[in-house]
Amino acid sequence: MSALPRAGRPALVAILPALVAAVLGGWRLGVPSLWRDESVSAMAARMSLADLRRLLADIDTVHALYYVLLRPFAALGGPPEVPFRLLSVVAFTAAAFGVAALGQRLAGPVAGLCGGLFYALTPIADRYAQEARSYALVSAVAVLSTWLLVRLVERPTPWLHVGYAASLALLGWLHLYAVLLVPAHLVAAWLAGRRSALLSAAGAGVALLPLVAIAAGQRGAQVFWLQAPGLKEVAAFPVEVAGSWPAAAVLFGLALWGAWRVPVVTLWAVVPVVLSMAISQVQPIYHPRYVLFAVPGLALLAGIGAAALLRHRRPAVTVPLAVLAFAVLTYGTQVALREPNGRPDDLRSLAAALAAEERPGDRVLFVPQRYRLFVAVYGEPYERLVDLTHAPGAAEPRTAAELGQALAGVERVWLVSPRIGPRYADDERYLALKKRLKPGRTRTFGSIHLTLYTRDN
Template identity: 70%
Template sequence: MTRLRGVARYIGVLPMLVAAAVACWGLTTPSLWRDESVSVSAARMPLSQLRLLLGDIDAVHALYYLLLRPFITLSLPVEAAARLPSVLAFAGAALGVTVIGRRLAGPVAGLAGGLIYAVTPIAVRYAQEARSYALVSAVAVLATGLLVRLFDRPARWWLYAAYAASLALLGYLHLYAMLLLPAHAVAAWFAGRRSALIPMAAAGLALVPLALFASGQREAQVFWLKTPDWSDVASFPVDVAGSVPAAIALFALAAWGARRAWPVTLCAVLPVALSFAISQLQPIYHPRYVLFAVPALALLAGIGAASLPRARWLAVPAVTLFAVLTYGTQQAIRLPDSRPDDLRTLAATLEADERPGDAVLFVPQRYRLFVAAYGRPYDRLVDLTHAAGEYQPRTADQLRRELGGIERVWLVSPRIAWKYAEDERLVTLRETFRKGQVRMFGSLHLTLYTRKN
């Protein structure tokens, strides 16, 4: 019996190992994209400069940028170093799903849930991203695991303190992840553990300063979000699983497992439902913003696999079938140009074509951060975006004076439509410079302007 328990313990870490292997597969193949470039740039900044950035636009990501700083100094390719925290968090979340599943529904359910999570495409995609979403998911799993322990153990002060700290950490990594809190509150209420509401309230109070400060940056942070409609609801399963067949398999197993684990069902369903509902008044929904609900969904699927008729024989084929159905998506998310922007190819193109004395202009100015992860080509150019020592963009008059001895200017921008057509720096550039070929690298455009004869 002791030997069997030892074997079971070793098998229990299998989802963590599979998750780590899956996340490391092709980790450096896709280029960093603009959001990841901001992460890398922020992690490299002197703290004084980082403080200015956080005060202007990115306060909600402050903790993540600080956590990333030691990783970005590692002697690894920039893609690997920047994405390593997400890889580790993804593996840890897979282990957490396994442990929670074993506690709630037995070892087969835990193992199946952890393995399903390890190959769920949306989770894998953000395990290979230098942003906070994989870490948020891992902390959500930790908080849920602590709540489960509160359900079945006598109250201990350190457990309540750890639970409150995990919720506060969750919110400081991403405020929208606090949509998990109502699910936890409902679960605690109906499980008769109403004392768990106290650490929830304490965590909420701890997040008030960040919420107040971040509210002033909302328009700069998530201005691009749109009100979701029923098509977004319908596409959510495919966003998670990567394809219609994989979505059918995943959500069918989860629906079957939901009968046996109602608290997990709350954690999988309620945050997504609340995100859609709130977004009808104030858009906050995006699939990656509810990524922290996916571990619960995978756990439900694992419980469903373990509760199939003849589960001893069918659980393994069910998990294997889901993995096979996701394989095409797994390949697609590792293509070199699979991210919204191909910053690496953009930098390589610029490095090959730039000449001594060339200049660069970023419109809008934040696009300097968007490309800085591959900064060497830009560092050799005269930066026309900012006045010396200032964070604000140059005025038209300042730019006009600076252009005096320059023959070629590289413009890095999005598609120049009505939103930026009247930018005073762009208007000034066009007075004496002729627009050349526009090359596109995802959503980023690179245009060479040469002086008119």
């Protein structure tokens, strides 16, 4: 079998997975609160271009293109959850369509239909389909890049080379770690005898050089929290993807059955994840969401496996049953993802609690300072509070001495922070606050803590 087998042209079977993806993407879209990463996206999309340039000069240059693409959605108005997540829903729908169409081209309509439906039903894909971050869009571009690679291998033309190079550059500008797809593509092209794909990849690499240079300087502030994955993280990956061990057994089992049949899809599903974990042993870059763009390949591989396994067993009956079984196994996870507390932080409830209890003259302090951006998407209560983190008009946070002066005569300060563990216990602003005021009860809203400090009377 060739590295890139060719089947018929894409057909209407791709529409059903796209419709399922659209329905699941929209299902309870506005119920979970935006969490801190989404808050940053929303605030960046609302900023003036001058303020956005200042933000990107310090951090998040790797997300610059996504923030620009999100700006039209900021103009839609209304509660922030739905408009800021719409781009991801659209991307998820497009990716499901692309997976099904690509699967039909490579392995036939049954494989394409199953692959597209598996992707639409996979919990990790659904999770990021309802998040105001770039990961669903990255996955959609990964599907597009793989489609273009297949076309390029089948019948290379100058325009396909240009389009393929542009898609890889777009992939990297949306999320730099997504270039881990390129080695998988190059191996597939090599096996198919189309070494000219190397030139397209090289062109994309040149287009990404400015981003690489800037991102290298921001890495310490961007992904300092990443750690090298061990056996625990490797073992947890299937559950991260499928939501439970039974669902993972179905998805990964079918993918394993289909793994040898279409090498380009196998490489797409496996190489980025393996490379991410391997590189992370030296320089941590792995997180399940950072390899989300490999999940369309995994789902398509499962679709190919299902089509091969069931082709002699009345596929008109058994294929829908296989997809239905996967839907049943993932249903509990799908519901949990859409609960009000279905995100790492509940910023909406945090803002509601603050709005209900703040008093005139109250102050707020963010430790560390970046938490000001993390919670500001629900900004109304914070707009009424005097922010002690920065002096008016100052770019840098107050020093301990400056904060001490600002606290003179202040009776109540709300501290917004993560858990004050070893990482933040020595923060000079936190120490200055604790020295002058007494902490009350701390409430948690996911990983974000809210504590009221008052002066002893």
